[in-house]
Amino acid sequence: MVELLSPAANLKSGLAAVEAGADALYVGAEVFGARQKAGNSLEDIGQLCRRAHLFGVRVYLTVNTVLYDRELCRAEELIWQAWQSGVDALIVQDMGLLEMSLPPVELHASTQTFNLTPDKVRWLEDVGFQRVVLERSLSVKEIRKIREATNVELEAFVHGAICVGYSGQCYLSEALCHRSGNRGACAQPCRSRWNLYRSGRLIEQNKALLSVSDMNLSERLAELVDAGVTSLKIEGRLKDENYVVNNTAYYSNKINELGFERVSKGTSTALFTPDPAKSFSRRFSTFLFDKRKPTTSLLNGTSGEFIGKIVAIGRDYIELDRNFSINNGDGLSFAASGTNVNASEGRRIFPNAMNDIELGVEVYRNFDNSFEPSAVRKIDVDIEFLDGIIVAKDSTELTAHIEYQYDELANNSERAAENIRVAMGKGGDTIFNIVEVEIKKTPFLPISKLNDLRRNLLGELTQKRFDQYQRPIRKTTIAHPELPVAKIDYRYNVTNRLSRQFYEKCGAIQVEQGYELEAARGAELMRTRHCIRRELGLCGDQESLYIENNGRRFILEFDCRECEMMIINYGRNSKNSF
Structure with missing residues (x-):
């Protein structure tokens, strides 16, 4: 089955995404989410879960920042409260969370855990994660290799803005203005204008050298699913409701056209023509998919x-x-x-x-200021009006019934039957679309009584849908597989005692503090497959390059064998992350 995963900046946006055809949502709480400005109260998250679960739509909570020691107790408390509110999984970055006493909630390894290679994904699977969110810059060929080497669920971005640097490995914002991307406060310096110097000569001025176009893989979904991806993710927890509805409806239609079985239930109808070009973007590309x-x-x-x-x-x-x-x-x-x-x-x-x-x-x-996309989602229901009992069966074979009493059969059975069909055929503002009303008996009942019976019947069916929903339960225990290296550097993002404890259990004998705690001189601030030298047609050129922003200069280094560019804060630093 295929899952379309949509962002929810807030309750309203999340509810709209459900209507537009999302199979799952990812949402942040008021703290510890990688988008500080997209936080939600636990009350709103609970309300979103209740509505989403009626359609079998799952809700994932993003707890994907690195934590400081003073925040550990609050984070553990939040996770338990979120579990009690109904969330289906946690998307996490900080391994210190795994050393806590957690509820039996599924764990998804955030893209912030730098999931680029088969070895890294297999290691995360061995740790006990049920799903791994893949690095955006992977090609379909590389995704296939990861699938061949692992059994864990794979989630991949298919639409939206791209972090040009490897996720979880970018410290440029922290270095420039003490706003850490790993803490949910990225200032997006990659979208800024930079000067580029070649052997000390200015060759590009005030250019968006690190800003890449947005991803759009809408025509490549079948290849992704064939490569082993389970969840197709739309980026955008900071985006408005129109963006979410438009793109969710667009991708939902694409998935349906391909004939894939969906994770959630119900039929979503877009009351507009979905078009990604109507929502803000920085051009579209398939990035490095090919x-x-x-x-x-x-x-x-x-x-x-x-x-x-x-x-x-x-x-x-x-x-x-x-x-x-x-x-x-x-x-x-x-x-x-x-x-x-x-x-x-x-x-x-x-x-x-x-x-x-x-x-x-x-x-x-x-x-487009006039573009106001909306959608409605319904579950089909057939109703049987029998003698003294009314039965409703929805498209998932779930049934509910209520009993009723009457004094006499109708004298005009045709008119009475028509009244029953009209009254019982109104789905109204419920989640149901009444497809057929079959009448076996035609008692005389006033319209007001019929309306009450319909409301009670659909209320029973709604409660049945809520009661039958089963959250996924984590079946794995947290393990501590051996690390490929014994000494780990700041790019493992260790900023608290529990994270250190986790890695020591995995065999680390030396653990550097995360960059947020100790900004090491010579640090690699970003590693990326977006190469400025290649972009400018200078591939193989040996002259030195550095970039400048507001008087701050950073050296560019190149690993041509891996076809990667590094942004260095004064000096060299060896690669030590997998």
Whole structure:
């Protein structure tokens, strides 16, 4: 079976994702999630679980930051509270959590645990994880190799923004402004503008050298599933409800078209035409899904719907070569810049800013202010109206019944039967779509009584659906398989005593503190398959390169054998992470 996993920034967004066709949701609590601005109360998480579980939709809690010693007790308390609220699994990064007394909740290894190789994924499987979230930069060929070497469930991103550096191994934000990505506070320096120097000469100025286009694997889903991926994940816990509904509905339709069996139940109907181009993006690509190649950085990037070329420029307006319906507040993208629309008149658009505007430049809309996607999800139900009893059976073969009393059969059986069909056929604001009402007896019952019977019957069926839902239970025990190295460095992200204890049980004899606790000189701040030298056609060039941002300079080093680039904070540091 295939799972479509959607983000939920909040309760409203999560509920909307369920309606749009998600099979599972990932959501953060108020603390310890890798997106600090996307936290939710336990009450909201519980409400989301109750609604999601009616459709068999699972809810995964992100507890995927590294923890400090002072936070360990609160984290353990949160996990138990989340379990009691109904969550189905934890997505974790910090191995210190595994040394706690945990409920029997499934454990998923976050992409932040740097899951790039068969050896690493197999090790995490041996630890006791039920699922591993794969590194975004893996090719389909590499995913197949991981599947061949392991049995653990595999989860892969299929859509959304890409962390250019290996997940969990990026310390650039912490080095620049003391905002750690491993603590959920990344300042996204990869989206900033940088200067590039070659042997001391400035060769690129104020360019988005580290910003790569967004992922869109919507046409490659069958290959991913064939390669062994169980869960297809949409990125975006900081994105708004429109983004979530639009992309969830789009990917849900794609999965259905391929004929894959779904994890959850019910039929989702989009009340709009899903289109990823309608939601903000930084262009789309398949990234490194096929092979190592230039990763289309945003040196000259555009995104969204193409709306035309600039043929005239006024003091405060641009004129396009074609008609296109534009709304006030829409977002525009051109060259390496973007702005919003203040007003429009025919082919003339009055932007909020006039930066990077030149004749002939292509203009794209990357935000449609009028686009309000919505969807509704229902479970089909057949109703039998029998003598003294009414039975409802849903599309999953679950049944409920209620009894009723009547004084006499209807004199006009046809009219009475029609009243019954109309009254019992109203699904209303329930999760049910009444497909058929079969009548074996036609008693005389007032409309108000029929409405009460329907509400009670569907209420019983709703409760049955809630009661029959079974959360996955962790069947594995936490183990401590041997590490490939005895000395582990800061890239293992050890920031608390329990994490240290875990790795020592795995055979580590020397454990460095995480970068957040001790910013080592010469540290490798980022390792990535996005190579600036290759992007600029300088592959194999031996001249020194460094990048600069607001006066801070970082050396670039290259592992050509592995086709990787490293950003170094003054000096060298050997690779020591698997």
